[in-house]
Amino acid sequence: MANKITYQGVDWSFNGMQGDIETTEEAGTSTQRIIELKSNNGNTLFVRAKRIDNLHEAIVYQDLSARQLPIREFVPNYVGVFDSSFNPIVLSERGQAEVIEEVVEEECEEQRSYWMLLEDVALNLPDSQKIDAYADRRICDFKFAGPALHGNPNEKKAHGHTNLHSDTYKLFKRAIFGISDCPFVYQQSCKPGNIFQMMIQFFIRLISILETKETIKDHFSSIDDLNDLKKVIGQLEKLAQALEESDYAFCDSSLLFVPTIGEDGKRSVDVHLIDLAHGYHGKENIDGFKESKEEQLEAIRYLTAKAKRVLGQRIAEASIQGINSTSAPAAA
């Protein structure tokens, strides 16, 4: 029997969750699945179910939606939280602490699980666009890597997260992230496995972190049309402004670069802000907020400057080509 959920006033049905996402390709440690929703009038929507044991990320998404903050343009659309029988969990009607306690208890006792559903930003592109992922243009998770964005224990405690790390782990992480020599690390998969798989994954991760700057540049350089590159620069500027206005800072979050190709064969890139599990708001008065916020804005400015540099080089190359072609002697 098909399952049903209601989202944006539409009833959607689906045949349960497909298996865990092929984990070698994607960053992150959470279990995630794709669900293909179908509406009565034949529309399809792909949503991503992320298994959660803490509701804070969902609460952040709900707050961004409720207050219609401009940052919503850059984050995936939030569908809701459901238990494993697809009963919706209504966050607004219950206290956060009460629901979290219930979630953890039920998960242990009844083997229920809880899932946060988001629209998938790569699988729901408009008809005129497709994902254009191959080799260097794969979908990339660029994690914010500044020390004040590695995870703030004050934020974690305030929001009921239990994964507090030791000082040694933090120093280790800082050293590894430092090798990217920029405010991001290009993250590849880090799913738990046997010791051999973990070692290989760690090695691949190190190499990809080392290549972060180059990978970011490749994405900007791969944009065919200069107007599209200017659009991406405009989007990054808008993202910084929207983040500033939202008064949120997001530790441990990432920018997801989705390479696209249009009907005209032109390649571009969509940029999304994802993984809001450690988002916190200025009004919460949590120590470390100001530093996280500044580092996150600085990181986006770094990216904007990098894209502008690529644009400048491309304009210079085009004008040199123009001069060469006009000054070349006419063929006899």
Ligand SMILES: Nc1ncnc2c1ncn2[C@@H]1O[C@H](COP(=O)(O)OP(=O)(O)O)[C@@H](O)[C@H]1O
């Ligand atoms: N809404 C989404 N649309 C498309 N891909 C997504 C979306 N959310 C997450 N992903 C993919 O899943 C990966 C892990 O998601 P993330 O939310 O960062 O989980 P984790 O908390 O485990 O790090 C991301 O790197 C990205 O590739």
Ligand SMILES: [Mg+2]
């Ligand atoms: Mg992540």
